[in-house]
Amino acid sequence: MGALEEVKAELARVLPPDAVVTDPAELATYSCDGLAGYRTTPGLVVLPTSTEGVASAVRACSARGVPFVARGSGTGLSGGALPHAEGVLIVLSRMRRILEVDPVNQRMVVEPGVTNLAMSKAVAAHHLYYAPDPSSQVVCSVGGNVAENSGGAHCLKYGFTTHHVLGLEVVLPDGSVVELGGRTLDPPGYDLRGVFVGSEGTLGIATRVTVRLLRLPEAVATLVADFPDPSTAGEAVSGIIASGIVPAAVEMLDNLAIQACEAATGAGYSLDAGAALVVELDGPREECLGRFGEVEAICRGAGATRVRVAGSEDERALIWKGRKAAFAAMGRLSPGYFVQDGVIPRTALGPVLARIAHLASEAGLRVANVFHAGDGNLHPLVLYDPDRPGEPERAEELATRIVELCVDAGGSITGEHGVGVDKACSMPKMFSEDDLAVMARVRAAFDPAGICNPGKVFPTPRLCGEVIGPYRPHPLELAGVAERW
Amino acid sequence: MTGMSERGPVPEAPVAHSPAGTGHGAFDGHHPPSRRRVEECVHCGFCLPACPTYGLWGEEMDSPRGRILLMKEALEGHIALDDVFVRHMDACLGCMACMSACPSGVRYDELIEATRAQIERLHRRGPLERAYREALFAVFPHPGRVRVAAVAAWAYQRSGLAGALHARRWPDRLPGRMGRWREALRALDGLMPPVSLGAVARPLPRQVGPHGAPRRRVGLVAGCIQRGFFAQVNWATVRVLVAEGCEVVVPRPQGCCGALMVHAGREASALRSARALVDAFEGWELDDVVVNAAGCGSTLKDYGRLLADDPGYAGRASGLAGKARDVTEVLAGLEPRARRHPVRARVAYHDACHLSHAQGVRSQPRQVLASVPGLEVVELGDDQCCGSAGIYNLVQPEAGEELGRHKADLVRAAGVEAVVTANPGCNLQLRRFLGPGVPVFHPVEVLDASLRGRPSLAGAQGV
Known part of the structure; x- marks a missing residue:
């Protein structure tokens, strides 16, 4: 029995029957998140309803070195929840209880599947709200917001997810459950909560989130x-x-x-x-x-x-x-699109937009632009037709060139959507090898086996088409334990 | 060869197809779900919070974008129209809340209708399920048979048989292997409304003149369920329209409009019904074709597309569709003329999905209710489907029941004396879960009570 089959058998025992999805058609409905240009059908999908359920799934994977990916509402725009074909997709959409509302101290505790807007609605009667407001706030989950450190139109004044998350309960990649941060703004010690927020699902799975609430403005x-x-x-x-x-x-x-x-x-x-x-x-x-x-x-x-x-x-x-509705409405203009998430200095807007228009006409594609103008966060939407041969590839290439243009203009490859698979290959454009090595060590501190959302954030040869070096036998091959085919 | 270019009669059996050759994958060539429409979905997920089944189960395959992805997989021939595929398509209420939520304007209505028609042709359900569906469709789309059923229901309720069987909890006593059907029978029993024999027996007038100067000449679609179980709603419709200066015509013979069949994918019988209704309304020279059942109204408005393949009917069908209006649309378009007497009541208005999502009619029924002095209308703050959805609550009883209970809880929390809704299916469903304490009315019944000077809603359901 393969490792994934063993995980399947174990989870079928410990989770309720309707929490384990194995039918190929049903699995296919989880093949992509909001970035539909990338698709991989997961090996297995589980829908736990408790921290213990998540921990069981992670432990089952960890024990056998099977990769896993966490997914909330599946609205991410960088492919952060793109499944692993040989791995388990752990879907948090059934963990959507509001556990505690504390209006006097202006905070609430929720499960990760609660939607961003549902949090604000739940406390509106107390004249409170949860400030970060991604455009997909009607559907995106707070767990996903934590993973991506999501922003939104009002983050110019109020800050990003990381400024509004006080504490987290997290299932680490070995299946253990820990608390990061707390109930106050600045707990003593290393800010591991800060490390976790925006880690794009590579350090563990948040199963409980304590957020700050603000008074609704007068x-x-x-x-x-x-x-x-x-x-x-x-x-x-x-x-x-x-x-x-x-x-x-x-x-x-x-x-x-x-x-x-x-x-x-x-x-x-x-x-x-x-x-x-x-x-x-x-x-x-x-x-x-x-x-x-x-x-x-x-x-x-x-x-x-x-x-x-x-x-x-x-x-x-x-x-x-x-x-x-800007991104979601693009279906009216085009059957497919890539959305980018570059950041540029506000002053560079004119020249950057002119350059984007030039690149677009060179590629023979249309690009729509939506822009958090106050903080220089640009969202070019590269429109393409998935059925025209070569067009998706051209669109992907154009999207990448636009992002790198942002870096050249003194900006960044992502403002709020995350790196995911979409921008992993652009990371070396922005960071030195040393930078990336330090990040990899942080990741390894949480996930030494590299099974937690692998293939995301960091460039990989498979993903980025780098030339693979000459064949060298793996130590296991030399030892006669495994063979390559 | 695309689906749109293939015009012809609806095949009664599967259209010959070879999955490799036709380009329709698991579907046959007769109107498969349109690939272009499927690709309008950009997978943004804005439909998820609007979808009642995603709300219940929290899984992609029971969400609009998940179902569209399944259709895409089937179109590409990656999956078959097997039990799993059919289960997720069957689980869709067809409430179209996703269409109101969709920023990309995806025509989910066309997609699910096309898919269901294919399922009915290409997929063979289990024998019990098949028999049950056949039985439902042997009654509901036939006004005469619904009337017989209504009389039978009346007898069942009056004879003491209902009470006796309820006391013995009869559906629970079915043998274990009938488990799946226990819920369905419980639903059928629970949905039976109190039937007024007088209303059922009295035929509607064929033609009745306006009160005062004529303003519009309208034809009434009398419906099947409406005629059988809610004859008083048809009577109230006629009275308020006449009072507001409309000449009302009720063309005969009138059968079913085909809505229930369209929603269930029974294309051939749906088209037969639609053609007959087009014929029935032929030659009356009407300003409006008035519908007082939301599910029928949305289908009538879609007749042009439904009968586009039929050269003998296409033009007349779209003509009829262009004149179809919900009764509240017609009333809201007329400056109130008849005197409104106060009705002292606090009521909740429940948006019927086929009125709000499928027809975009939200403000007009509220406007009609607002014209009644003394009436306080409370918003429920949630326009989710009540779980009725045509025959959904009969074929998917568990989900229908969960949604019905949720809606009833919302109504109770609103602290109202009654609920107002413009669809017989919602009416039956709400009655079942609210019980006798909170009656359910159609907006025209409320207006009728006001025009007739009834100070409360207690007697609103008279003939």
Whole structure:
């Protein structure tokens, strides 16, 4: 019996029957996450409902050196939850209980499958919310947010997941259960919680998350400003930041992105605008509304052709619905897309966008751009048709070139989606061999056997097509224990 | 060769196909799920929180994007239309909440309908399951037989037989091997509404003039379940339309509109019903074709696509589809004319999926209710399917029951005296799980009570 078969047999014994998926068709539905360009059918899927269930699955894998991958809602955009063909996919979507709400101390404890928005909804009656707001917040799970250190439109002012997670219960790659962090903002000792958040599922599986909650702001004001092109809009963003205003969010959409959002939601974006800025201020009423006039003036001064101020809570919600649907709405423009997640200095926006347009026309592909403009986090969406021979490969190559362009401009290969499989090959572009070696040692401290989400974050020869060196026999082959075929 | 280019009669048996040659994989060539539509899904997952079965079980294969992926795998010939495939397609309620949630505008309705029609042709269910489905479809889409069933239900309820059998918990006493059917029979028994024999017996008028100056000439689709079990809703519909200045025509003979069959993939009989209804409404020169059952309305509005293959009907079918309106759409479009008397009640409005998700009709029924003075309408804060979904609660009783209980809990928590909903299936389901304490009405029944000056909803369900 192969190692995976043994794991299957063991888990069929310890987990309930409906928690173990082995049918090939059913397994295929787990073959990709939100980045559908990469697909691998997992060897086995399990759906545990408790920490103990997760730990059993991990122990079964660990005992036999079988790789495993954790998955929440499967909405990630870097292939972080791409399964392993010979491994186990541990799906946390059934662990979705809210375990504790402590409104006075502004924190809550949840299982990893709880969705980002469900946390905010559960505490809305206490005038509290969970601040990081990825665009997929209606569906993405907090466990996935922890793994990817997810951001969102409002992270410009409020910070990323790591700034809002106080403590974690984690199943380590050997199956043991530990607590990282605690219930306070800065527990003593090494910040292992900080190491874990954003580790992309390579250090273990979070099974319980304690998060901070913030008070809902007293006032919120939102406008959409149209500009003739993204560069002009970029000047308005620089103007707003230079004036000392800290907006809750500054988002930019280029024309192609506007077309998709508008088709999906009818949120009232101008279809003829070269770019649209969504600017939101929040906070105490006096301050928020006072400074809002300044923002409007800066936009007009920079060349806005139209400024629309949300007149009601419904209109505000619709503007955000449009913006947050941007990636998902790309199906209206194209059957396939790669989304990138580069970070650039805000000042480099004009030249970078011009260069992206040039690369796109060279590749004969369309690229839509959505941009967390306030913090320089750019999301180019490379559109392609999976059925046209060669096009997916060209699109992937273009996406990679765009990311590397961001690094050349003084930025980074990922702002919030994670490295996953998608950007693993670009890591050497950004980090030296020493950097990568240090990271690998951190990973090995948690997962010496390398079975926890292997093939992610770090470049591998198989993944990145590097030339494999001359054949050298493995010590086991020399010892006559194993043979290569 | 694509599915769209192949026009012809619905095959009663599998269309000959060789998986390698046709390009449709496990499907045959008669309208397989469209590859183009399948590829519009970008796998973003925004549908997951909207899907009731994903909510129940938390697994991909029972989510919209998971089902679409299964269709894709079958189209590519990687998997067969086997029991596993069929189980996940059967488990879909067809509530279309995923379509409201989908940013990419994926036509899940077309995909699941096409897939189900293929399953009905290409897959052979077990003998008990087959017999049960045949029995359901031998009754429900036939208004006359539903009426007989309604009278039988009336007799069953009045004779003391129901009470006696309930006391002995009859479904529980079935032999063990009938386990799967125990739930189905329990559901069937639980769903039987209290039948008013008077309403069932009295035929609707064929044509009735407007009150005051005529504003519109409308034809009423009387439905099967509506006519059999909720005749009073049809009567209320006629009364409020007349009171608001509509001339109402009820063309005869009228059979089933085909909705239940469309949703279950019984394509041939669905199309037969649709053609007959197109014929029934021929020549009346109507402004609107009024429907008061959400499930029928969404199918009627889709007649153009359903009958596109039939040159003799395609044009007339899309003409009828273009005139189809839910009764609340028609009422909301008319400035209230008849005097509304106060109805002092606190009610919850439950969105029927085939009205809200399939037809996008959300504000109109609320607008109709808002025109009634004294009526307080409470939102349930969750528009998830109640688990009725056509015959879903009869063929998937466990899931139907779980969703029904969830919805009933929401209604009870809202502290209302009654629930208002615009679909007979939802009505039956809600009654079952709410019990007699919280009655269920159609919006026109509430408006009717107001127009007739009934101060409370207690007597709303009169004829």
